[in-house]
Amino acid sequence: MPxxxxxxxxxxxxxxxxxxxxxxxAYVPGLQRGPGVVAFLRQRGQVIAxxxxxxxxxxxxxxxxxxxxxxxxxxxxxxxxGQDKDKLVETYRQQFTADEGVVxxxxxxxxxxxxxxxxxxxxxxxxxxxxxxxxxxxxYYIYCAARRLVVSPAQPGGTRREVPGSNG
Numbered sequence: 705m706p707x708x709x710x711x712x713x714x715x716x717x718x719x720x721x722x723x724x725x726x727x728x729x730a731y732v733p734g735l736q737r738g739p740g741v742v743a744f745l746r747q748r749g750q751v752i753a754x755x756x757x758x759x760x761x762x763x764x765x766x767x768x769x770x771x772x773x774x775x776x777x778x779x780x781x782x783x784x785x786g787q788d789k790d791k792l793v794e795t796y797r798q799q800f801t802a803d804e805g806v807v808x809x810x811x812x813x814x815x816x817x818x819x820x821x822x823x824x825x826x827x828x829x830x831x832x833x834x835x836x837x838x839x840x841x842x843x844y845y846i847y848c849a850a851r852r853l854v855v856s857p858a859q860p861g862g863t864r865r866e867v868p869g870s871n872g
Contacts, residue, residue, distance in 0.1 A: 755819075
């Protein structure tokens with residue numbers, strides 16, 4: 705049976721942008737084209753690939769993440785436009801006393817390329833077409849801290865190395 709690294713190797717790319725911060729951007733090639741989006745939405749049990757499902761998926765994610773934060777006393781911060789996120793988060797990081805964990809979750813509305821739907825009605829037939837558009841969407845930032853960071857490449861046989869850190 706394949707391990708997780710083998711299953712996602714051709715589907716997910718991990719980008720490490722600097723030593724003290726890791727940004728995980730999920731890339732699913734099949735969702736980069738309209739037919740892939742329609743197939744994804746239909747897999748969720750709907751006959752019509754309605755954009756309403758994106759809202760349901762987002763709301764479920766947000767509810768689960770807020771529940772996670774609430775159950776653990778993790779701050780939930782909704783950033784305002786123009787706010788210096790790093791400066792605000794630094795005050796929370798300085799107060800964080802555990803060896804590792806989630807410092808806070810931040811939400812910011814930012815510009816991104818995303819799928820936008822156009823409703824098409826042809827007699828009794830209703831369907832949607834999906835096209836890339838620039839839209840403002842919520843980005844969820846999960847700020848974590850660790851006294852030391854263990855880096856392990858997602859390739860089979862990858863090596864592990866520890867990078868000393870100072871709660872970052």
